Amino acid sequence: MKTPDNPFVLHTYHGKKYFCDREHDIEKLQEHIQNGRNVVLYAWRRLGKTALIQRFFDLLEEEGEHETIFVDFLACHSIDEAVQAIASSLYDRYGKLETGFSASFQKLLASIGATLSFSPLTGAPELSVGVRPPDSEPKSLTALGEFLRERKKKIVLCMDEFQQIAHFEEAKAEAVFRFWTQQFPDIRFIFSGSHRTMMVEMFASASRPFYQSAQLLSLKPIPLDRYTDFIQGHFAEAGKSISKEQIERVYTWARSQTYTIQLVCNYLYSRSTVVEDAEIEQVLVEILEQQQAVFANFSKILTHTQWRVLKAIAKAEPLHNPLSKDFLQKYRLGAASSVSTALKALQKSEMVVVDEGAYLVHEVLLARWMARL
Numbered sequence: 001m002k003t004p005d006n007p008f009v010l011h012t013y014h015g016k017k018y019f020c021d022r023e024h025d026i027e028k029l030q031e032h033i034q035n036g037r038n039v040v041l042y043a044w045r046r047l048g049k050t051a052l053i054q055r056f057f058d059l060l061e062e063e064g065e066h067e068t069i070f071v072d073f074l075a076c077h078s079i080d081e082a083v084q085a086i087a088s089s090l091y092d093r094y095g096k097l098e099t100g101f102s103a104s105f106q107k108l109l110a111s112i113g114a115t116l117s118f119s120p121l122t123g124a125p126e127l128s129v130g131v132r133p134p135d136s137e138p139k140s141l142t143a144l145g146e147f148l149r150e151r152k153k154k155i156v157l158c159m160d161e162f163q164q165i166a167h168f169e170e171a172k173a174e175a176v177f178r179f180w181t182q183q184f185p186d187i188r189f190i191f192s193g194s195h196r197t198m199m200v201e202m203f204a205s206a207s208r209p210f211y212q213s214a215q216l217l218s219l220k221p222i223p224l225d226r227y228t229d230f231i232q233g234h235f236a237e238a239g240k241s242i243s244k245e246q247i248e249r250v251y252t253w254a255r256s257q258t259y260t261i262q263l264v265c266n267y268l269y270s271r272s273t274v275v276e277d278a279e280i281e282q283v284l285v286e287i288l289e290q291q292q293a294v295f296a297n298f299s300k301i302l303t304h305t306q307w308r309v310l311k312a313i314a315k316a317e318p319l320h321n322p323l324s325k326d327f328l329q330k331y332r333l334g335a336a337s338s339v340s341t342a343l344k345a346l347q348k349s350e351m352v353v354v355d356e357g358a359y360l361v362h363e364v365l366l367a368r369w370m371a372r373l
Ligand SMILES: Nc1ncnc2c1ncn2[C@@H]1O[C@H](COP(=O)(O)OP(=O)(O)OP(=O)(O)O)[C@@H](O)[C@H]1O
Pocket: 009, 010, 011, 012, 013, 018, 019, 020, 021, 022, 043, 044, 045, 046, 047, 048, 049, 050, 051, 052, 194, 222, 258, 259, 262
């Protein structure tokens, strides 16, 4: 990997040097995988799930006993698209042999009705799946699994943004994937998702196909002391400095969310040699101003009451009792019943989440922006 322009990277994983801590989580993942357990990795948004899996996969590949496959379901809306996403990941991993495409991979493509074509724009090979008979997806999944089963090394396959399957066109998607994972007991699966409630419901409610089929691993924020060492280390390496107290200010403002901490540090690192307190405040304002257009749009998407409730939650953070008289009166929210309805809608879309009893505007930057309104 190339050296990044700024050590506080903003786009997933960029090698060990730019990756802070997570040792405990990696140990847990190791233990589960080594003992034949599938894992559900879930957390609030932008805490570092994807980066952690990439770090973990890097380690597994280095150790040499496993082959790792990473599939992103974020853009998938059907089982068919999920099959294509898996096939593309397999192509990235196995399709490109120096002497051409491997024979076993070609056989796999034929069995799932996929072809390789060359992009007219870049000339790079692309995988495309033509029109296939209806209900052929389970067979295609089986073919993908069988291909992996033939590999000499053990396989670990991660499906990121797995909560998407609850929104697939086909109601049976969960059952189809559950069946697939059961068909291949030698493959280790990691299901990763950003929709915490849904991940827990999908894997922890008795009526759902994935009930108790994997170990739940909840990702928590990186501890402040670990982050402090990491940040100060990178500043020092460039002859720059930032104090412990200043890092704590950033960490608290970012509600210990990895992405927001990285973003603020990325700015501070680029701006100063010795960070001044005033500069931090200036950067925070600037970051929020950049988001203005996006955030202002929410007022159009939400109902008037939802918007007002959201704003009040942002201002009152951490809020423990959203229906208390004090809260309703202070922010002039009107009747508890209408606030309750708005709150339910906000929670359903995870605009608002409840973390250890506190109601929070999920998106940290949005929360900070709304608190200033
Ligand atoms: N341990 C880490 N050390 C340094 N930076 C990290 C670490 N983990 C994540 N990041 C950074 O934090 C940001 C968010 O990480 P990532 O995309 O992995 O989160 P996520 O939980 O998968 O988010 P989403 O909910 O959007 O899928 C990225 O910019 C990534 O580079």
